[in-house]
Amino acid sequence: MGPKMEERNYKKLFAEKVEYLEKTLPKLTRGVNCAELTFTNILDVLGIENGLLNNAIIPLAGGFGGYKSKIGWQGACGAVCGGCAAIGIILGGKERMHDKIIPIAYLKAAKFASEFEKEFGSVVCAELCGYDFSTADGFIQYQKDNCWSNTCYKYVIWAIKKVQKLMNNQLKRFW
Numbered sequence: 001m002g003p004k005m006e007e008r009n010y011k012k013l014f015a016e017k018v019e020y021l022e023k024t025l026p027k028l029t030r031g032v033n034c035a036e037l038t039f040t041n042i043l044d045v046l047g048i049e050n051g052l053l054n055n056a057i058i059p060l061a062g063g064f065g066g067y068k069s070k071i072g073w074q075g076a077c078g079a080v081c082g083g084c085a086a087i088g089i090i091l092g093g094k095e096r097m098h099d100k101i102i103p104i105a106y107l108k109a110a111k112f113a114s115e116f117e118k119e120f121g122s123v124v125c126a127e128l129c130g131y132d133f134s135t136a137d138g139f140i141q142y143q144k145d146n147c148w149s150n151t152c153y154k155y156v157i158w159a160i161k162k163v164q165k166l167m168n169n170q171l172k173r174f175w
Helices: 010-027 034-046 051-066 078-092 102-120 125-129 136-144 147-166 168-174
Strands: none
Touching: 010 034, 010 147, 010 168, 034 051, 034 078, 034 147, 051 078, 051 125, 051 136, 078 102, 078 147, 078 168, 102 147, 125 147, 136 147, 147 168
């Protein structure tokens, strides 16, 4: 039997990641995407790098890409989407999530979204940042007003911290 693999200290790794992001995220001016940054920074802590996953999560930023329904419903903040996606990755481990774990994923994602809403008053992108991305003017004004550096990066950092806390036992168990 070979040597036991060293257990990764996810609490420490997440803390280091958050410390780094607190310094760097507010300074980003181009290519920012709250869904991608939340999701892929958590994946980075897990040791996962896969551009296809980036591609899958990118359209979810801006409230599902600025989605606005005919009755005015708008999509969730990308940090919420990215956090929920990371919960699924953590619960699934390195394989597809087992059927018995799927209900746990729903419950964990709902708890995460509920705690986000409790902290910030909403999960809806347009309500959180104050800009409607369903129009080009909304996105242009968002960039012009530097909303990312003033507001949105904070949602990413909060989401990463909350995923670590919410999923600490599963990180130890499945990773």
